[in-house]
Amino acid sequence: MISLKKSLRAASAVAATALLFATPGLSEPLKVGFIYVGPISDFGWTYEHDQGRLAVESALGDSVETTYVENVPEGADAERVLTQLALAGNNLIFATSFGYMDPVVNVAQKFPNVMFEHATGYKRADNVSTYSARFYEGRAVIGTIAGRMTETNTIGYVASYPIPEVVRGINAAYIHAKKVNPDVEFKIVWVYTWFDPAKEADAATALIDQGADIIMQHTDSPAPVSMAEEKGLYAFGQASDMKEFGPNARLSSIIDNWSPYYVARAQAALDGTWASEDAWHGINEGMVEIGEFSDAIPAEVQAEAQALADAISAGEYHPFTGPINKQDGSPWLADGEVADDITLLGMNFYVEGLEGEVPN
Amino acid sequence: MDWSSLSPLSLIATMVVASIPIMLAATGELVVEKSGVLNLGVEGMMITGAVAGFIAAVESDSHVIAVIAAAAAGSAMSLFFGVLTQFLKSNHVATGLALTIFGLGVSSLVGQNYTGVKPPQFPKPEFGPLGDIPILGKIIFGYDYLVYVAFLTVLGVWLFLAYSRAGLILRAVGENHDAAHALGYKVKSVRLLAIMFGGAAAGLGGAYLSLIRVPQWTDGMTAGAGWIALAIVVFGSWRPWRVMAGALLFGGVTLLQLNLQAVGLEINAAYLSMAPYVITILVLVAISTKHSGMSANAPASLGKPFHPSS
Amino acid sequence: MIRLERRRAPSRIWSFLAPLAAVGATLVGGAVIFSLLGKNPFEVLTTIFWSPLFDPNLSAYARPQLLVKATPLILIAAGLSLGFRAGIWNIGAEGQYIVGAIFGGAVALAFYPEEGWYIFPLMVAAGALGGIAWAMIPAILRIRFNTNEILVSLMLVYIAVQFLAAMSLGALRNPEGSGFPGSRNLQYYESASNPELVAGTGIHWGGLTAVAALACLYVLLHRHILGFHIRLAGESPRAARFSGARPALLVAFCLGVSGGLAGLAGLFELAGPSGQISIDFNVGYGFTAIIVAFLGRLNPIGILFAGLLVALTYIGGEMAQFMLGLPAAAIQAFQGMLLFFLLAMDLFLNYRIVFGAGARA
Secondary structure, X not given: OHHHHHHHHHHHHHHHHHHHOOOOOOOOOEEEEEEOOOOOOOOOHHHHHHHHHHHHHHHHHHHEEEEEEOOOOOOHHHHHHHHHHHHOOOOEEEEOOHHHHHHHHHHHHXXXXXXXXEEOOOOOEOOEXXXXXXXXXXXXXXXXXXXXXXXXXXXXXXXXXXXXXXXXXXXXXXXXXXXXXXXXXXXXXXXXXXXXXXXXHXXXXXXXXXXXXXXXXXXXXXXXXXXXXXXXXXXXXXXXXXXXXXXXXXXXXXXXXXXXXXXXXXHHHHXXXXXXXXXXXXXXXXXXXXXXXXXXXXXXXXXXXXXXXXXXXXXXXXXXXXXXXXOOOOEEEOOOOEXXXXXXXXXXXXXXXXXXXXXX | OOHHHOOHHHXXXXXXXXXXXXXXXXXXXXXXXXXXXXXXXXXXXXXHHHHXXXXXXXHHOOHHHHHHHHHHXXXXXXXXXHHHHHHOOOOHHHHHHHXXXXXXXXXXXXXXXXXXXXXXXXOOOOOHHHHHOOXXXXXXXXXXXXXXXXXXXXXXXXXXXXXXXXXXXXXXXXHOHHHHHHOOOOHHHHHHHHHHHHHHHHHHHHHHHHHHHOOOOOOOOOOOHHHHHHHHHXXXXXXXXXXXXXXXXXXXXXXXXXXXXHHOOOOOHHHHHHHHHHHHHHHHHHHHHOOOOHHXXXXXXXXXXXXXXX | OEEEEEOOOOOHHHHHHHHXXXXXXXXXXXXHHHHHOOOOHHHHHHHHHOHHHHOOOOHHHHHHHHHHHHHHHHHHHHHHHHHHHHOOOOOOHHHHHHHHHHHHHHHHHHHOOOOOOOHHHXXXXXXXXXXXXXXXXXXXXXXXXXXXXXXXXXXXXXXXXXXXXXXXXXXXXXXXXXXXXXXXXXXXXXXXXXXXXXXXXOOOHHHHHHHHHHHHHHHHHHHOHHHHHHHHHHHOHHHHHHOOOOHHHHHHHHHHXXXXXXXXXXXXXXXXXXXXXOOOOOOOHHHHHHHHHHHOOOOHHHHHHHHHHHHHHHHHHHHHHHHHOOXXXXXXXXXXXXXXXXXXXXXXXXXXXXXXXXXOO
């Protein structure tokens, strides 16, 4: 009874908020603003968000009008740009970096009629949605490929900052590499930057010198892929496909595909059905896309990876399914138990088998 | 942790490659500073060289043209600085910073259509049997042409400054521009040439980054290398060989830091990342306490405005 | 034959004309760039320079934001100008800005969630102290070992950046932030926050401090023996020594003041507009302020205007991005060009162009 009441209340709240937002009349297009943390030419994170913006334009045509501001630092500058986008009449604003979280919340309070979408954050309001991608699903797939393809049994991982998102990716990749190759070992280098091509290249080189024959990365520049290409080894595209940077090296890629979500949200705003929600989408919804498998991957490995991706997509398999122990050997997930989103969101520990410590 | 897996050989080889961009840029800046000019725009000139060399390589498919284009672009950028500071008497520090801002903007604009494009592979010279010598083969004969160009540049600058008459004039100008002027040397022209050389070297350093070390063009890819080059000049106390050593050391420490992590050393990476800068300061202090050190070799007129009073 | 002749005193007329001429030249140059990019140059230029001030929709918000954006620039530039006059080159204000914010932020977070009037003053003191401490490293090394302060202060920026990352991920991380990097937001912690003093004006404690700093700077330079020594040291170190200036004291004073003001700028920015210690807390104010100091000709009033002008190009540039779809890189190139012209036109302040052979030949 109570739960029914609750859900009724929730439903009416959603309806109420949806009505609140002033949707432009037929003649006026919906104005959609984007704020980016990097340049749209970074070929990584920001580039993919801008592809999403272009997808909104091509899908919804004249009924929308999009604008963007690039290279906006997090903090005070973000708050100003967000306010100005709202003042300039944007009805729907996508803020595409974690550090925009508090600015989004502040500005959203001042503009209750503007709809905000914040990527990778966790603070919501009636007019603030959050969305993020379950990149770990992709990591599980490429981890499987890496485990099968490595000859030295050593996989190098260029990591940016020790935050849950990155740690989760390392764990997912390791668990699935280990599953298909019990001898596999991960070497992790933290570069403490999201973007520094030279440093990322150096980190990849260091890992290769340490015997890694497959490079994974959680940084934004395509430099590690380029390095693997040069050394005749393998790597995976990150954020965008990166095939151009390593035609031979790139085995597959995890592509951030924001287009379906952006188009759907803009459409909802147009229809007047937009409501605040918390979207954490994966392979199934198309937000996480597995790039085409390279011919270097044997057919049976391709099939295995594809099957894993399909099972994840269909909801038949969760990449964090027990039994999984934490690094110190203490149990985390019992046999068959599936990790809950809260733990995943705040993940700051390695799973059993990984060496080293999560720095902090 | 397995120390034995750290291979000194490949570490040295990677260290050399990692240090080339800053070595080139720093050697160029050394000449500029020796003439009494402080150009803080190295980053802006490097990134311009990086994008220009990249575009030229992609469009012409010729490495020679790419290298020339990079040097020319760096040089052209430096001319903004040169004309402003030498003829329009603007302040060196501020103009250099403005140059960096300008260079970053222009390179990003020009390079917009070149992200995601792959440049042609840069060839390595063939040393024949020399390359097969067990240890030396890899750490001496295993590089691309530009590495040798960089070391030759260091050698050339050293010979030029130490033994040539033109080098003497350049140093005289940097030491005391009024005296040099009184002796009839064209202070502004000498400085302008030095600035252009510095620009060319920085441009080349940038191109090394975009064409060889990380063969790709991405916005802002120099990521602060120009600033390091500036530091290396002072670190090397304005002597070409020390600047070279400084560039190698800096490249080496950064690499070692990453390698130690790869080996599995349990140390906070954030603090490890500070190491190159801390070590630079420490070495600098050590050098400057010796009286024969940098203070004696610093160009006396560095950064001071020059105007012939009569 | 064209040549330059030094004026006996800076030209008064040109001190006003030079910036105007520079803006004029930039408008022409900008028009070329923007038309090459296929934009209407007139529209772009009015968006950058006019819209933030007078656009009916945006200016009410943008005008106070100009002050917010200019505040740290002016505050830092005011301090730097002292050293630059004396030939003491602190180019590491960015690092001092970061450390000031970390120190001040750490004080606030140590008290959290306690409320009290004394918290903010303590933070301010800690922020200034942090900046001073960071600046004292190059100062002491210069005094004791004659180590070049340009290099040391620059290196310390990179160390501070790493320190900032370590703090945002470690000691100062928000324990309720689900493991994400970044501290608690001080905007939501009343005793530690630095909001607008009067809503809608864009003036917070940092703004007041900046104005006070400029006033003190003016008095110091023109009414105090130390200011006299600073000016003399820049023009002629030997003469300064004869007149009783102590070089070590000057180094410590100039670096200390610039570090302290940079630290304060960091603290006010942290507690106010920014709110959080995070990996990307610093956005280059420390470097931009160097340009502001020179654009302002190291003069308090000049710095005020230079800071506002630079802030205008930032805010106007953003507007040009979202109103006209101009890439950020074009704005950056345009800013660089504007700075070039402003610096170049200052020539006429101190020199006159003489045509013909003149007396010298």
